Amino acid sequence: MKPWWQVVVPHKDIKEGKFDESVFACDLADVVKMRAPSDYLDPEIFFKKTYFTAKLKMLLKDILLRISGKQTQGSVIQLTTPFGGGKTHSLLCLYHLFKNKEKVKNLSSIKELLDECGLSDIPEVKVCVFVGIQQDVLRGRSPWGEIFYQLGVYQEYKEYDKKYAPGKEILLKIFQEKGPDLILMDEIVEYALRASIESESFKEAFVSFFHQLTVAIPSTKNSSLVVALPSSALESYGEKGERILRELQKIIGREEKVYTLVEGDEKYEIIRKRLFESLGDVNEHNIIAQKYFEMYLQAKDSIPAFAVDASYKERIKKAYPFHPETIDILFERWSTISTFQRTRGVLRLLALIVSNLYKKRELSYLIHPSNIDLKDSSIKAEFLKHIDSRFGAIIDTDIIEKSSKIDKEIGSEFEKFKVATSLATSIFFYTFSGAVERKGTSISRIRLSLLQEGIPLPIIGDTLKRLEEKLYYLKSEGNIYYFDTEPNLNMIIVERQETIKDEDVELNFKNEIKNILGKEFEAYLFPTTSQDIPDNTKLKLIILKETPPNDYKNLEEFCKEIFDKYSQSFRVYKNTLIFVLPTRDEVFEVKNIIKNLLALQSIKNDDSLLNKMSSKNKKILEEKFRKIKSDLPYRIFSLYRKIYVPTKEGLKLYDLGMPVVGESLNLSLRIKEFLKExxxxxxxLDYNYISKNILASTEKKTFKEIKEVFYKFPGFPIPEDETVLKHSIAQGVNLGTIGLKKQDKTYFKKTISLYDIKDEDEILPSDMVKDVSNGPKPPPPPP
Ligand SMILES: Nc1ncnc2c1ncn2[C@@H]1O[C@H](COP(=O)(O)OP(=O)(O)O)[C@@H](O)[C@H]1O
Ligand SMILES: [Mg+2]
Structure with missing residues (x-):
């Protein structure tokens, strides 16, 4: 598979980025006056860049046959499309065909036409051109004067000029004498409109002339009249223009044959003809179409159903090197914006897009909507011509700046696909339409416009979520995404975040930690010296800040300090300390979340702002607040999941692991359960433990001393509380591994109550108990 730019070759001007946009607006009068771009002026270049749509062919054949007298049909023809749909282009075809017959008759496309008509040559005809937009209403010749002039009979009929048009009889007589004639008329709505501003009666004269013309021509043997009329004049010429259009249509409607020039997939062909010198090897197109088709089949649940239909594969081939969406969106949506002008607008934009991407040579097999480079100033300007100018700034901030930042954040192997920028670009492209009901699009269509080899599906959805959180003008409504000129809630939130003070974030951070601490241990938050942690037998949870106090290189060093020392002296009860450390790279994020939460809270408290807010935004606000609030404990558990625990060898690091979502523990319980595990x-504690590990056979210790052994010396298991020890002792006394001495009374192999064991009671190894119970040894019997 090759990227598209290795397969196709754009026309030279597009390749070099040196084209003039007027190349996509043809003017018949400029061609007549020999001042048009060579694309239109030079008949050979012109035909090379013309795609012969079915209707265009029919038009040319009809006229050829009519002029050569082989057919009566084709005397009066109306060409109709919206603006920029190809009317003038078709008139130009006729113009060059007959005006430059020597130059074009050997072109293969023209030869083919002649063959199909059974003609050996292009017939002779007098071509008259009337282009309303260029005709001077005030000083120039009248339309009939102009035609007489071009037919060389102006002097004879001069008195008609500027007054009334001659009737059908005179016209017929002239056409018969001078014929065959081919009259091409373009932009006549514009002319009639301007005439009516000058004088209503002159406009009437024009309409009447037009009427006479449409009845005179069919009466000739072999003359033709071809008139271009837009399908609507409302957007360009207003209501008056529209009325004139209807009037003219009604007149021509009696005689006409109507040609709608471009149908269905022909639009792809026209575009390709106008933009590319060569489309390259068709096999390449087929391979790519097949690849995409397979990719779509695999993703079929995530993209629109039409894309997995076999016909879509054909569309890909026909639209190659464009992704069909690129062209379809322009025709379906942008074209409905009145200033856009169908084919002309599409051609202009695509020429800029191809020119830009051809230079960049990015690895892409088709030109996707998402590939459009909105950083390119000409492309951006072309879009902005048709939409609210405020979108200029929106493109800069949301699509260029913020999205590329997100792309960098995503990083890793997918950075090259620029998923965020691509997504934003696609959504922008789908946002606009002249028709109200077609703003924006669904995630499935966005996926279709974006998906290409190497992009995993889930990353699209994930990135879209990030965009929703970060961009200011991206909106979604019932699953439809679009850009809007009104900022979304993100902007309000971000602005509010800027007013939140760092101290407040810190304070709230601390409070949020307190909220999840629980009561299993004594907790100490953010100590700064060893003295902050008392030296006693109580179990302690020491929650550290992400940065150590000034004098310490790192947290580990600070923990060691607390572990070893209590102020100036050595720490005694070392086995009571559990340190909890934050995961460094999550701190910033958690603090950001808290900042966000504070901003949301502050907005919620701001009545005047709330009053201005739409109910939808209020709902989103509540929703966001609720979600962040409920996620926060999880984030803090995740942040504080590393602990240092005392061992014989010093402090040892453990990781509690990621918390389970939705699990509502508290931190001290979470740690306790981990330590027990x-x-x-x-x-x-085993009943043997104390006798074996703490008491030597000749040593007794008070309960307090025994207890302290556990809390002082790392390496000993940490008793959850002192009853654990009491249990073990009571059991040991009962089973005779140790004895318990309370004041004068010694208990051994007896049941005792846990609650009777007091700090000052002594625990004796069993050997010593036996001595005690037997009393002092009697003196040896005298000899
Ligand atoms: N069949 C065609 N082949 C190549 N280019 C075409 C064809 N039809 C239209 N175009 C191009 O599309 C653009 C718009 O056509 P144009 O004839 O100016 O539209 P209209 O006169 O209907 O407003 C022009 O750049 C024109 O050259
Ligand atoms: Mg035109």
Whole structure:
């Protein structure tokens, strides 16, 4: 598979980016006066860049046959399309065909036409051209004067000029004498309109002339009249223009044959003809179409159904090197904007787009809507001609600046696809339409416009979410995405965020942590010296800030300091300390979330702002607030998931793992459960443990001393609380591995109550108990 720019070759001017946009607006009068661009002036170039649509062919054949006297049909023909649809282009075809017959008769396309008509040569005909837009109403000749002039009979009928048109009989006589004649008329609505401004009666004279013409021509043997009339004049000429158009249509309607010039997929062909010198190897087109088709089949649940129909594969071939959406959106949507002018507007834009992308040579197999480079000033300007100028700034901020930032954030292997920029560009492209009901589009169509080899489907949805969170003018309504000139809630939120103070964020950060701490341990938030953490037997959770206090290189060093020292002296109860550390790269994000939350809260409290806000935005606001609020504990659990635990070898780092979404624990409980799982903390101690590990066979210790061993020395399991030890002792006493001495009384192999064990009670190894119970050894019997 090759990228499109290795397959097709654009016309030279497009390739070099040196074309004049007038190349896509043909003017018949300029050609007559020999001052048009060579694309229109030079008959050979002109025909080379003309795509012969079915109707255009029929038109040319009809006229050829009529002029050569082989057919009576084709005397009066009306060409109709919206503005920029190809009327003038068709008139020009006729003009060059007959005016420059020697130059064009050997072109293969023309030869073919002649063959099909059974003609060996192009017949001789006098071509008269009337282009209303260029005709001077005030000083110039009248339309009939102009035609007489071109037929060389002006002097004879001079008195008619500027007054009344001669009747049918005179016209017929002139045409018969001078014929065969071919009269080409363009832009006559414009002429009639201007005439009516000058004088209503002159306009009437013109309409009447037009009428006479349409009845005189059919009476001739072999003359033709071809008139271009737009399908609507409302947008360009207003209501008056529209009325004139209807009047003219009614007149010509009696005789006419109507040609709608471009039908269905022919638009693709015209575009390709006008933009590309060569389309390259058709096999390449087929391979690409097949590839895309397969890709669409795989993604069929995520894209519109029409794209997985076999006919779409054909569309891809026909539109190649464009993705069909690129052309379809322009024709379906942009073309309905009155200033856009159908084919002409499409050609202009696509020429700029091809010119820009051909230079860039990005790896893309088709020209997708998402590939359009809105950074290119001419492309941007061309779009802006037809839409609210405020979109200029929206393109700059949302599509260029913010989206490319998101692309950088996504990073990794997908950065090259610029998914965010592509998405924003696509949505922009889909946003506009002259018809109200067609603003924006659904995610499935956006996917269609974007999907290409190497882009995983889910990344499109994920990135779209990010855009929704970050862009100011992107909106969605019932799953339809579009850009709007009114900013969305994001902008209000971001502006509000700027007013939130860092101290407030810090304070709230601390509070949010407090909220999830729970009560399993004594908690110490953000200590700055070892003295902040008391040295006692209580279990402590020490929550650290992301940065250590000034004197410490890093958090680990600071933890060690607390672990080893209490102020100036050595720390005694080391086995009571659990340090909780933030995951560094999440801190910033969590603080941002809190800032966001504070901004939302502040907006919620701002009544005057709320009053101005649409109810939809209010709903979004509430929704966002609720979601952030409910996600926050999870984010904090995730942030504080690393702990340092005392061991014989010093502090050891553990990771609690990611929290489970929706699990409503508190932090101290989460840590406690983890420590128990790891058997670092215990809720049960073997009855043998104390006798084996703490008491030597000749040593007794008070309960307090035993307890302290556990809380002082890392390496000993951390008892969840002191009853764990009491249990073990009571059991040991009962089973005879240790004894308990309360004041004078010693308990051994007896059941005792846990609650009876007091700090000052002594625990004895079993050997010592036996001594005690047997009393002091009697002196040896005297010999
Ligand atoms: N059959 C065709 N082949 C090539 N280019 C065409 C064809 N029809 C129209 N065009 C081009 O489309 C653009 C608009 O056509 P134009 O004839 O000016 O429209 P209209 O006169 O209906 O407003 C022009 O650039 C024209 O050259
Ligand atoms: Mg025209």
């Amino acid at each position: 790891q058997e670092i903390m215990i809720n049960k």
